[in-house]
Amino acid sequence: MAVETDVLDELRRLRTRIPKLTGSLAATVDGLVLAHDVPDTEPEGLAALTAAALGVAHRMTDAAARGDFRELLVRGGKGYIATYAAGTTAVLTLLADDRVNVGRLHLEGRRSGARIAELVDTHSGPGGGRHADRLALREQTPEPGETPARPIGTLPVRTPQRPAHRPRPQPGG
Numbered sequence: 001m002a003v004e005t006d007v008l009d010e011l012r013r014l015r016t017r018i019p020k021l022t023g024s025l026a027a028t029v030d031g032l033v034l035a036h037d038v039p040d041t042e043p044e045g046l047a048a049l050t051a052a053a054l055g056v057a058h059r060m061t062d063a064a065a066r067g068d069f070r071e072l073l074v075r076g077g078k079g080y081i082a083t084y085a086a087g088t089t090a091v092l093t094l095l096a097d098d099r100v101n102v103g104r105l106h107l108e109g110r111r112s113g114a115r116i117a118e119l120v121d122t123h124s125g126p127g128g129g130r131h132a133d134r135l136a137l138r139e140q141t142p143e144p145g146e147t148p149a150r151p152i153g154t155l156p157v158r159t160p161q162r163p164a165h166r167p168r169p170q171p172g173g
Contacts, residue, residue, distance in 0.1 A: 003123035007116055008035035014094070014112045018104055022079065023095035026086065026116050029054055034090060034120070041095070050083055050093045057083070071109070073102075084109045087117025 011024040015037060023038035031051030036043040057072045072083040079098045082105055086092045092113045096105055 003119055004035050006119045006123075008037070010112055010115050010119065011035055011037045014108060017108050018094075018096070018100065020097035020100035021094060021105070022097055024112075025050070025093045027051070027091055027093070028089060029091055034116075038095065046093060050091055053083060054091055071106070071113075073106075080105065082106070082109050084113035085117075086113040087121055090116055090120045092116055 007026045011026060014024055015021050023036075023041055025036040025038050025043055025046055026034040027047035027050055028034060029051060031048040033043045033047045036046075038046060053072060053074075054069065057069050061067060061069050068085075070085055074081040075098075077098075080094075080096045080100060080102065082094045082096065084092045084094075092109060094105060094109050
């Protein structure tokens with residue numbers, strides 16, 4: 001498939017632009033590998049974990065009212081794992097050494113995510129994928145008293161509520 005070759009070329013170019021990058025993977029939001037350059041790592045497992053982390057990241061951005069997911073950065077004892085949105089149907093995950101320039105990682109990761117989004121949308125058309133329906137869902141307003149629709153396989157996000165009354169001050173405290 002041509003999209004796989006084009007995405008793999010982008011991943012290889014990314015490795016030359018970021019010193020200390022140890023691997024890269026492009027996958028669908030459902031966890032299917034599009035292309036990878038991850039030596040010493042199982043790409044299918046990494047893609048599945050990326051999809052799981054993406055689901056949590058979407059829930060966090062929704063619960064905290066921070067807009068649509070853009071990126072996720074995890075730091076371990078031996079380096080970084082950075083995940084970037086690549087349109088609505090794909091995601092880019094980068095593995096980097098602990099001495100990587102994190103600013104450069106973000107800059108190039110965001111650029112490559114946008115490029116991969118263009119490549120995937122050109123070959124498959126925009127608007128697919130498990131999380132793509134979030135934009136359409138936000139545009140729908142339920143009628144009063146109607147339960148809003150949500151994607152299958154997601155749980156409703158419970159928003160913390162402030163108490164209706166003010167707590168009384170405790171003596172001695």
